[in-house]
Amino acid sequence: NAGVTQTPKFQVLKTGQSMTLQCAQDMNHNSMYWYRQDPGMGLRLIYYSASEGTTDKGEVPNGYNVSRLNKREFSLRLESAAPSQTSVYFCASSERGGGVEKLFFGSGTQLSVL
Amino acid sequence: GESVGLHLPTLSVQEGDNSIINCAYSNSASDYFIWYKQESGKGPQFIIDIRSNMDKRQGQRVTVLLNKTVKHLSLQIAATQPGDSAVYFCAENTNAGKSTFGDGTTLTVKP
Numbered sequence: 282n283a284g285v286t287q288t289p290k291f292q293v294l295k296t297g298q299s300m301t302l303q304c305a306q307d308m309n310h311n312s313m314y315w316y317r318q319d320p321g322m323g324l325r326l327i328y329y330s331a332s333e334g335t336t337d338k339g340e341v342p343n344g345y346n347v348s349r350l351n352k353r354e355f356s357l358r359l360e361s362a363a364p365s366q367t368s369v370y371f372c373a374s375s376e377r378g379g380g381v382e383k384l385f386f387g388s389g390t391q392l393s394v395l
Numbered sequence: 396g397e398s399v400g401l402h403l404p405t406l407s408v409q410e411g412d413n414s415i416i417n418c419a420y421s422n423s424a425s426d427y428f429i430w431y432k433q434e435s436g437k438g439p440q441f442i443i444d445i446r447s448n449m450d451k452r453q454g455q456r457v458t459v460l461l462n463k464t465v466k467h468l469s470l471q472i473a474a475t476q477p478g479d480s481a482v483y484f485c486a487e488n489t490n491a492g493k494s495t496f497g498d499g500t501t502l503t504v505k506p
Contacts, residue, residue: 386438
């Protein structure tokens with residue numbers, strides 16, 4: 282079982298460039314999430330998808346878009362990258378139910394925007 | 396009054412000692428809490444969870460304590476080992492909401 286797989290692991294962009302971060306999970310989870318983690322800080326939710334076909338904004342959605350391609354895959358797109366988007370990005374999935382949200386995380390994408 | 400453990404951004408302990416990591420949560424409506432461990436270069440990994448109808452839960456070498464009166468959560472690690480060195484995050488969520496993460500505590504275990 283691979284769990285949650287993210288690609289790429291590292292990426293350097295110039296300001297204004299676009300890119301898509303890919304995420305796939307093989308645990309048959311309904312919910313998927315994108316978080317960002319800045320140095321010395323906790324994780325902040327960018328977007329989430331409670332189930333296939335739905336997406337919702339999290340705490341810090343500006344500058345990002347997402348696509349829930351199918352139950353397995355949830356991608357994050359930066360249309361015009363800015364230096365403020367330099368961060369480590371984590372994809373996660375969970376099987377929500379009964380108020381329980383136990384997250385399973387990928388290994389992260391380290392993004393630098395110059 | 397009751398003393399509440401202070402959240403520290405870093406904690407250094409000697410191998411074999413017990414570690415206590417504290418977390419203050421913000422939402423009185425939160426009813427589920429989780430501790431995650433994040434090793435360098437990896438994503439957070441689930442350690443232990445607790446529901447709001449409990450005040451203590453034990454796992455293997457780890458214990459989580461919940462004090463709803465003062466909105467405080469702690470993670471106790473028994474006989475701390477070098478492999479326990481990591482950043483530890485607490486997370487809270489409500490039945491309808493998403494997990495909200497604390498700022499994390501970096502635990503360093505000295506040999």
